[in-house]
Amino acid sequence: MGEKPIKGEQKAFMTGNEAVAWAALAADAEIMYGYPITPQNEVMQYWTRLAPKYDKRFLQTEDELSAGFTTVGGVLAGRRAFTATAGPGNVLMQEPMSMAEAMRIPTVVVIQQRGGPSTATVIYSQQEVTLTCFGGNGEGLRIVYSTSSHQELFDYTIKAFNTAWKYRFPTFVLADGYQAKMRESLVLYDPQAKGIEMVPTESFVGKPGTPGEDRPPAHLRNTYNTEEELFDVLSKNIREFEENAPEITEYEEFNTDDADLLLIAHGIVFRSAAMAARELAGEGQKVGYFRPITLRPFPQEELRQAAAKAKQVMVVESAYGQLLKLVKENLYGMEVPIKTHLRPGVGITPEEIVADTKKILGEGE
Amino acid sequence: MGKAVKIALAGEGGQGVQSVAMILTDAAAMEGKEILYIPNFGVEQRGGVSIAFVQIGDEKIGAPKFKTGDIVVALSDRAVRRVGMYVGPETVFIYDAGIKGVEDDIPQDAQRILAIPALETANQELHPRVFNVLIMGAVIGATHVVALEKAKEAIEKKLGYKFEQNPELREMNFKALERGYEMVTGTGVA
Numbered sequence: 001m002g003e004k005p006i007k008g009e010q011k012a013f014m015t016g017n018e019a020v021a022w023a024a025l026a027a028d029a030e031i032m033y034g035y036p037i038t039p040q041n042e043v044m045q046y047w048t049r050l051a052p053k054y055d056k057r058f059l060q061t062e063d064e065l066s067a068g069f070t071t072v073g074g075v076l077a078g079r080r081a082f083t084a085t086a087g088p089g090n091v092l093m094q095e096p097m098s099m100a101e102a103m104r105i106p107t108v109v110v111i112q113q114r115g116g117p118s119t120a121t122v123i124y125s126q127q128e129v130t131l132t133c134f135g136g137n138g139e140g141l142r143i144v145y146s147t148s149s150h151q152e153l154f155d156y157t158i159k160a161f162n163t164a165w166k167y168r169f170p171t172f173v174l175a176d177g178y179q180a181k182m183r184e185s186l187v188l189y190d191p192q193a194k195g196i197e198m199v200p201t202e203s204f205v206g207k208p209g210t211p212g213e214d215r216p217p218a219h220l221r222n223t224y225n226t227e228e229e230l231f232d233v234l235s236k237n238i239r240e241f242e243e244n245a246p247e248i249t250e251y252e253e254f255n256t257d258d259a260d261l262l263l264i265a266h267g268i269v270f271r272s273a274a275m276a277a278r279e280l281a282g283e284g285q286k287v288g289y290f291r292p293i294t295l296r297p298f299p300q301e302e303l304r305q306a307a308a309k310a311k312q313v314m315v316v317e318s319a320y321g322q323l324l325k326l327v328k329e330n331l332y333g334m335e336v337p338i339k340t341h342l343r344p345g346v347g348i349t350p351e352e353i354v355a356d357t358k359k360i361l362g363e364g365e
Numbered sequence: 366m367g368k369a370v371k372i373a374l375a376g377e378g379g380q381g382v383q384s385v386a387m388i389l390t391d392a393a394a395m396e397g398k399e400i401l402y403i404p405n406f407g408v409e410q411r412g413g414v415s416i417a418f419v420q421i422g423d424e425k426i427g428a429p430k431f432k433t434g435d436i437v438v439a440l441s442d443r444a445v446r447r448v449g450m451y452v453g454p455e456t457v458f459i460y461d462a463g464i465k466g467v468e469d470d471i472p473q474d475a476q477r478i479l480a481i482p483a484l485e486t487a488n489q490e491l492h493p494r495v496f497n498v499l500i501m502g503a504v505i506g507a508t509h510v511v512a513l514e515k516a517k518e519a520i521e522k523k524l525g526y527k528f529e530q531n532p533e534l535r536e537m538n539f540k541a542l543e544r545g546y547e548m549v550t551g552t553g554v555a
Contacts, residue, residue: 013390013391013394013400038406039406122406123405123406149425178403178429178430181403181404181406182401182402182403182429183390183400183401183402183403184399184400184401184402184426185394185399185400268428268429271427271428271429272427272428274427275427275428347428347429347430348428349428349430349431349432350427350428351431351432351433352432
């Protein structure tokens, strides 16, 4: 093993894409596979700049389909491998990630959401929530972290490798073009110095010894002959996903006791919602927030508890109802009214949320 | 410094708006400030209006974009029209005095409106290349988000390799910074 890329802690001021590349290095990722697409290009750019110094590798593929499949291949060979993509690239990535889901392959994918559908904008959105959580012809047995700052991009990119390898579900770090391109400060660190041990990797194929004699045979399948065979495998995977969910889910909340309005937001929009809630709370208004950090699995119980104490909730997102869909599903059966502030493909400022909140609270008087 | 200072800098692609933002935020980072800087970016490789959204404060910055800036700077006619939406009653709006045909587009509701002869000064007294550094000086004069000396350090860090070959460039850049600074502080804005 070569020299450590980060010793102890180091304050930095950089873009989110750069923070991801540093995080992957710090997590001792061994190889990145990728195909360029804005706004994630600089993840590749920084990785390729840093990789040779630390004996890491990079493979540029012909498109995102092969970037996804080579990532799957890298993991099968026992490598801590990852890729990054956005928008239409994320669409193509769903085929290989379905395979990862089917075979419980611990891939790590960083998504920098851009405007959609299709090419749309290269800038920003939160329109890849449904795709990242439920893309592919399966049940969405994936883990999706929605980050809101460069510190979180760094923290959760490291964590994604451990979550993926511990639970063996494909794991995604879901950010966006703003987080990709903006510069802000964060603290880079060596995970070990913080007591974070990287979950060891192991190869799925080419293990030593004779199968059946020295070890059980590696029986890797994504094809089944009978419906029942598939059902058994899926049932086991679904059970394990659900059993582990409480350990995996993460969330953050503020002022949820007796809120007149509970803001629900994720990712970068959460920052605006948090600013709005704190400002309004400072003025004596009963406004709180709930932020799912994991969108898959979703912190259902925690949201239900917060919503049960609120007079109404408002979902705020840069999409037309993708987080809203998750919220509705997870609040099913509850009577709390759901308001919305939906701005597909556009950033949301705290001022807008404050204005909308005041309007809603004013209506009730 | 209480609340973060919000700055929107807009100009034509190539005018160096993003370079200014980079150096300014580097200087602020050297001072240990909290910063959030986001460039607007699109599919075009060049041309079009380029905007830098910069926030500098003592505490972690919230959202990346804002509705109204404390300082909004426009360096071309199209930039004037584009950034009007970020101007409010608390905003100091700065634009280049040489921009023609924008009389009707200058935001009316700004707290202060300053037309500074940045382009003319750069072209006639200094060099067109240091126009953006002069603008950086004006931004610092209006906000005092960083010390002028720190800005010089950041310029040195970014352009030091060029200064080694041609020390006159250093002097010209620093002079541009100071001229820009004085253009705004002389008006009593900050």
